[in-house]
Structure formats: C-alpha cells, structure tokens
Amino acid sequence: MLMTLAKIFGAAAIVLFVLTLMNFALKWTYRNYPNYFKKHPKYAKVHLALMKPFVKMHKWVGIGTVATMDAHIVLAFIERGFNISGAVTAVLLLSQMFVGMYGAWAKPKGKTWLIIHRVVAICAVVALLVHGILTD
Numbered sequence: 001m002l003m004t005l006a007k008i009f010g011a012a013a014i015v016l017f018v019l020t021l022m023n024f025a026l027k028w029t030y031r032n033y034p035n036y037f038k039k040h041p042k043y044a045k046v047h048l049a050l051m052k053p054f055v056k057m058h059k060w061v062g063i064g065t066v067a068t069m070d071a072h073i074v075l076a077f078i079e080r081g082f083n084i085s086g087a088v089t090a091v092l093l094l095s096q097m098f099v100g101m102y103g104a105w106a107k108p109k110g111k112t113w114l115i116i117h118r119v120v121a122i123c124a125v126v127a128l129l130v131h132g133i134l135t136d
C-alpha cells in the first residue's frame with residue numbers, strides 16, 4: 001500500500017519535472033528555429049501561447065516537483081530503506097530548487113546561477129534515468 005503511494009508520488013514528481021523542462025524546450029525551439037516559426041505563423045501563435053504559462057509557472061512547478069519527490073522519498077524509505085541512485089537524484093533536484101529560488105528571488109548580477117541551473121538540470125535527468133533503470 002505504502003509502496004503504491006510512493007510510486008504515485010514518484011510518477012507525479014517525474015511529470016512535474018518534465019513540465020519544468022518544457023520551459024527550456026519551448027524557449028529553445030522558439031529561439032533557434034525562427035524561420036520555421038515565420039513559415040508557420042499559426043503554429044507560432046500556439047507555441048507562444050503555450051510558452052507563456054510554462055515560463056510563468058516554472059518556479060511553482062519546480063517547487064511542486066521537489067514537494068512530490070519528498071513525499072515519494074519518505075514513503076519509499078519506510079518501505080524499502082535507503083536507495084543510492086534515488087539519493088543522488090534527490091540531492092540534485094533539491095539543489096536545483098535552491099539555485100532556482102536564488103536566481104529568481106535574490107536576483108544576482110550575471111548569469112552564473114542560470115548556467116549552474118542548466119547543468120544541474122542535465123545531471124538530474126541522467127540521475128533520474130539511472131534511478132529508474134536500477135530501481136524496481
């Protein structure tokens with residue numbers, strides 16, 4: 001029962017994690033394929049309409065990712081104990097949340113925090129894949 005709940009929270013965390021990454025995917029495609037968007041103005045409208053809420057909600061979806069991940073960790077720990085690939089993923093996502101909060105709300109000068117935020121995102125994707133592969 002607890003493990004089923006843990007899996008539900010784990011799945012919810014993955015969905016929210018993917019939604020946080022959509023922020024980057026939508027902005028990156030818009031920035032890098034200007035000709036495609038010029039040729040397809042109707043799709044460009046849809047793309048922009050999608051991009052706005054994803055960018056606006058990013059911070060809260062990121063915090064939601066970590067909150068659901070926390071519930072997953074507590075339940076999975078009670079049932080199965082410590083999991084190293086899960087712990088690595090958790091440390092990365094938790095750090096990611098704090099780096100994001102720092103960038104969003106402390107408003108530091110420069111873009112170092114954003115570079116760290118992007119690199120940690122890539123590391124977290126890899127860690128999550130490894131966690132998914134290694135854990136039943």
Ligand code: HEM
Nearest residue numbers: 020024055058059062063065096097100101103104118121
């Ligand atoms: C835990 C999951 C998170 C992931 C995977 C994630 C991922 C990313 C990525 C890949 C970018 C780069 C976008 C770009 O290069 O344009 C980004 C940007 C950003 N993130 Fe996060 N992020 C997370 C959580 C957060 C949180 C919790 C906050 C703040 C409370 C935050 C604030 C920001 C801000 C301010 C930007 C730059 C502006 C923007 O694109 O909205 N992020 N995030």
